[in-house]
Each structure stands twice: as structure tokens, then as C-alpha cells.
Amino acid sequence: MSKAITVVGLGSGDPDQLTLGIWKILQGASRVYVRTKEHPVMHRIAAEGIAFESFDSVYEANESFGDVYESIARRIIELADQGDLVYAVPGHPMVAEKTVLLLREYAEAADVSLTVLGGESFLDQAFVRLGFDPIEGFQLLDSSDVTSEHIRPSLHTLIGQVYDSLTASEVKLGLMDVYPDDHPVIVGHALGVEGEERILRVPLYELDRLEGYGNLSLVYIPRSEDEALRAGSFARLHEIVNMLRSPGGCPWDMEQTHASIRKNLIEETYEVLETIDEDDPDHMREELGDLLLQIMLHSQMEEEVGTFNVYDVIRGLNEKLIFRHPHVFGDSAAGDAEEALKNWDAMKAEEKKRKGLSEPEASLLDGVPRDLPALMKAYKIQKKAAKAGFDWDEVSSAFAKIEEELGELREGLAKGADSEALKLELGDLLFSAVNAARFLKIDPEEALSLVNDKFRRRFRYIEDRLRERGSSPQTSTLDEMDALWNEAKAAE
Template structure:
């Protein structure tokens, strides 16, 4: 058992803010190590004749802050094996001090006794000097982790460890994902340190143009109830849908059920597909929003009866994505699309096993949605059957099957078969054509959509040319229209 480590906080910067208890520890310590000598209190300690060693050289010997903190923590554990030591850090040891978190872990593993004493953190001075009460809602972010997912405008936000202009630039870019470029922010340097404190209020775009960033710098963004800032959050969307469905909300929204808006979900999906086909990002953004609204409405209906919420939907999706991508989030490899799909299918099968769905009567064709368009459904059914080995050997066999089905359709028509029988023969022909699409690695739904668009373009060409002649399709012969059809082909 070693003699132990005592960790003390040097406060936010001003020597007068150093606690009496910690001052006594420093005066009576046999060996003192400090993370950095770049702290205002260190001048007072040196002036009092208190000896110490700093780890500033470790910063020069390592390429990243992570390596610096690891090195310091492990070295402290080694040093404590010979004698009791005091480790002093800026601010409070448990506020934005990675070395202490690592030290707690390594000390326990090595059987080193560890004692942590507090100290004034930069938060204390921030509350006083910037003049806000954290009980109104407050979050503390590290400068390296300022992302749209973490930023909440309704909370007072402090961003610590803004060491230099480069770090300030990263903070600025992160904040600009949520706030407008000219949103007012506050930069604080050496808060509470007499003669060194600076508090600057600037528009966001100027954040990295300021000078004076260092170890005692932070950025503060006051809380705001501006609706424009909340408009980009998923929480606000969930809130709006809840208001629409609540008493006093929109009468139409309140009356809707899963069944009544089922068709809306289908329509909005097709409208999204249309924007994809048109390569129209502006309309795609709008239509994706309309589709998302349908998901929120259906989820809200279930939330009202207590079955699940939209956040349960999101949680389930997150878990599924991680589980089905072991080659990304686990230790399974996938060097190609085929291997990735194989992993996906394997994990889907594992999910079914975990849910107890591997009943003897289960079919390999299970999982194909009942209400898919028939062409798409045929494609998915065939792919599932092919994975089980029930498939043609090559595309020539498929072509032979298409010719066979075409012959049966002709025969049925010649023999006067009834409408239902002819419909089945036509279905067989279409089903065989879908088989050909698989062998050509061409999605049949996409292929038919392309042909639909091509037909529409050519027919509109016919209509336009006929209007120029003072005519119309209804007033023209098939030969005239066919000639224009061939003409339209040459213009593509």
C-alpha cells in the first residue's frame, strides 16, 4: 500500500479565492506537483517559497491532450509509491479536470490512497461575473464537443477550455449549427482575477477574431426563449404535435385516427419519391418534413393511450441500427457491400431468435410487407426465395420462362379463357419479368418508373406538336401520332 495522493484545487485564478484549508495543505506538503504552472495562483505559491514541480513539459512531449492526461495520471501513481504527494490543479479538481478522473481510476487499480479536496471552480466566478443563476437551466460543454445535438438554447450555456483562436473557431462553427451568425455571445478571460479579467460581448461570427484566449478563457451563451431558435429542435416538433392533438388544439388533428390518416402516409411517401426522381432538394426537404409529420402523428396517438412515444421509436431504431451493423459498432469485419448485407441478414435472424420468432411454421418469405405495390413485393419475395436456393441458374432460363408465360397468355386468349384466368396468366408473365430484373440487378419498380417518365415525355411531345398544328390526340390518326412519337425519340 502506497502513501497516497492528495488532490487540491487552486481556484479560478485569483490568489485571494484560494481556500484556507488548501493553503494549509500546500504549506505542509512534502512534495507538490502541479498540472501546469500557467495559473495566476502559482506566482503567490512561488513567492511564499513553496517548492513544486510542474507537468508543463508533458504537453510538449505528447501530440494530444488525451496522451498528456494519461501520462500525468500514470506518473502520479508511480510517484506516490515512494512518498505522499500533493497534486494541484486549476479550479476545482472535479470540474473539467480529466487528469483527476483518470487518477481516480488508476489509483484504485494500483491500491493508491486518493483524497480529493475541493476548490473554487471557474463556474463560481462565471455565475458571479456573468450574472446568471444556474437554477434557471444550465449546461457546461467542453470546447471540443459543441454540436447541434448538445446545444439547447433554453439553457444558459458555458463552454470551457477555449484555449486559443483555433478552439474558438471550432466552438463558433458548432454554435452556428443552431444560432444565427450574429447571435450575441460573451467571452470571458480570467474571470475574477484582479487586473486580468476581460468580459467581451460580440456577435457569434467574431468569436475567433478576438485575441487573448488562454487557459482561463470561456464562452457564455445566455439562455433564450426565441421561438426561431427552438424551431430546429425535434423536441419542439414533438411539443407542437402534442398541442395540435390536445384539447383546445386543432379540431381536424384531434379527430384523426390511424385509419383515417393511413392514406396520408402513403401519399407523403410517394411525394418524397417524386422529389428524389426530380432531383429537387428544396422540395425534398419540405416533403420529408410532411412525411415526418405522419410519423409524429401516429406516434402521438399511441402516446395518448400509453403504448409508446416517438422517443421509443427513436430508441428502438438506434438499437436496431447498432445491432445490425456489427461491422461498424462491433468487432465483425465487412470489406464490401455484400459482406455488410450478409451481416445485416444474420443480425435480423438473430433478432427473430431473441424474440422467439423461429417457430417451425415460420416462412422464409415472412417480413415482406403485405401492402407493398405488387411489383416491389414480387421483387422482394423472389430475392428471399433465391437466398434459400430456389432460383434459376442463369438469365437464359429466365428468358425461356418469360417466353413460356407469354405463350400461355396468347393460348388462353385464343381459347377464349375467362378474365380471371387471363389475369393470372398476365401475372405469371409479369412475375417472370421481375425475375429478369433480378438477374440484371435492376430494381423493377425503378425500371418501370423510368419507362413511365419516358412515355410521359414522348406523349407530351405529341400533344405539343399537335397543338402547334391546331389539332389534338383525339382529332388525329394513329399514324400521325406514331410519326410524332418516333420524332420525339430522336430529340432525347
């Protein structure tokens, strides 16, 4: 027995647009199945006496459209075991028709012959009824895939599969990430179907307040060259930085090198950290932008000499994140943050092997940036050494080491040691304090930052009170300032 499936498209909705060839196939078929009978052409097919079975019941039996399409495709393959059949779908079989894509995959695996015959797509009517030429730039999105990453305002945008108000609401929220709330959008219902077509132009915020959504509904946003719409795109940022560095751009930006703006990267990083400490989201947003600019400038400099560009940077980061999170993107598991960190470290070690670093050449302390602030660097070095077992057994040993180093510093001072020797002794004391912080699971950088802020608040209190008295720190005694310090301390 032959096993053959013929897939035909029922067009956009106007029965007169159905091709003669497809009419003949439907009329001559012994078995006809349709994905849904909720399509204008189905009335004409029924009137012609063509018997068919629909899969509308499958929609009710499944919780997601993905499950619906999967169930229909697999059922069609099963039915093909009983002989040849025709499967009819709305529109064009290869435009926004997931069941046909699945059928192409399953039919090959099941050794079933599959023929796909086109039909008028809803795109054909959209081009005509909405009046735009796709050659100007065009994108087709599914209603479930409307995100800022996919939306490009410079292209004519059609969004299909807008079945109901809930779907329209999800589309609206996605579009609002790019367009202003009152941006004009066009809703089309049953385009090209006589007596049923409706074309409505509304502000974006009203998109889900309309009635009449169904299987033949779509949303259209005309292309726009409005610079304000591109302002939120990464591509626009890349373009701007390129223009700043190009001939005719900004003289200052054109003169910069990696070395000349090296300090800017550090300064901008610390300004971001300040906004985090202040818990100031608006300021943080601005400072993160300044930090991103430094990354863009360094990447642009390399793009100009052909080594890499910022998209290579992003690609490398994406690959690293996926590789180092096997518990998210692979088969590994991580029940808590500690297990996740172990996975990260294991994959990081694997990366080193793949880069050709043999074990004798690699150090456990590799990866600690040379130019980190000393306090932060000490913390990271100690953490790496501790992973290899080079560590105290308990925090009391760390405290004892602090006392030992403090004693050596006092001894050196009493014996008149030179400044270099005292510097090393003081460094040992600070390094031991960092060790204690690590045992207490306290970031020493964060702890010292909190104390710095506390000192600034109390000293500012002293300045303010002295100013009220017509005085200043420079003209006051230590006892006066110490008394005000205690006031500030008591007031906290």
C-alpha cells in the first residue's frame, strides 16, 4: 500500500483565490484532513460536498500550540499508514505553518512520500491590502516571538498568529520595549475576504483593547527611519562609536589609543560601583552606559586593524557562558550556588586544557588580574590557594596570624627598621586581616568600603557642627573633634 501525503494550502481566506489545481485535488481525494475548519474557504468546500475531518479537537486537548502542532503532525503520519491522504492548511503550507515543517521531518523518518503544494499566503493579501512593498525591507514575526531582539523598526513588520486579545496583549508588551506607547499600529482581520475584512489603525496602547481577533488576524507596523526608535539598539551604538572614530568624526575620539583611555576604564568601573553602594538605579543606568562606552571604544580600535570587533566579543562571551554553565545548558546538575561554582571552575579548567596549557605551566593562581586593587587581589589569591588545601583549619589560626604579624610590625618599628621593611610587615598584617575576612565569609573590599563611608559620614558631621560654631577642623583641637565624633557615633 502506498503511503503518500499531499499538503495543500487553502489560501488567505477568499475562496475565489483557491487555485484550480488544489480544487481538483480536494475534489478527487478519498480522504481529506484539515488543521482547522475555522477558515472561510471551508464553507465553500463543505458546500461542494467534499468530506473532511478537522483537528480542532486537538486544540482543546493540549495546553500549548507546540503540543497541538506536534500531535497533529504525528497523527497525520499514522493516518498515512492507511493509504494516501490530503492535508489542507490555511494560507500557504510553508508560511507560518508549523505542522508542515514537522511533517517534512517525520515523513522522511517514516518513509512516507510528502508533496507540498502552495497556496495564496496571508502575506500576499497583506502586501496588497496594506499597501507596502517588501523589497523595502520586511520581517515576519510570530506573535509568540515579539521581543526587542527581533524587532527592527527600519523594516516593515508583520506579526501573525494574533489569535485573541491575550495574544495581542503579549504582542503589545513586546512592541512597547521598542516603540512609544502611542506609536501607530495597524490591525488587519481577514484581509482580502469579502464582507469580513477589517483594517484598523490604533495607538499601540490600545492594541489589546480591540475586539474581533481570530485565526485571520495580524498586526502591521510600517517601517520607520525615526532615529528615536533606533536609539535603544546595540547596532546603533556600534554605528555611533564607529562614526566617532572615523575620518570626519570626533577629533578627541580619533586620537585615543588603548593606553590613553586605559585609566578611563578603571574610573568608570569605580563610578558604577559607587552607584551600587548608593542603591541609585537611575545613576547606575547612566554609569553603566559610560562603562559600556569604554568597551565599545576598545573593541572599535581592534576592529579598525582587523583583529576582532565587538560582535566577536559578544560571541566569545556567549560561548563561554554556555560552556561554563553545563547545569543550565547541558546535562550536569547544580542544586545550589556552591555546586554551580564548582561546575564553573571545572569547565574553566577544561578551557585551559583546550587552549594547550599543560599542568606544569598552569598555576592555580592564574586568572587573578595583575592590576586589581591590592585588597581585592589578596582575597582572590587566598581563595584560589585555599581550594588547593593551602589554608588554616579554623578562623582562630587566622586571628593568631594577625596578632603575630602585628607583633612583628611593632618589633620592626622598635628596632628602627627602614621603611621598606616596615612596608612588608604592614603588608603581612593586611594580608592576614584579609585571610580572617575570608574565613568569616566577608568580602574585605566591601567591608573596608563600608568603614570608609562610615568615617566620611562621621567626619562630615564634625565639619557641619564646627561650621555652625564658626569654626573648622583646621582651627579646632583634637579633643573638640573627638567629642563630636562620639556624638556622630551615638546618633547612628
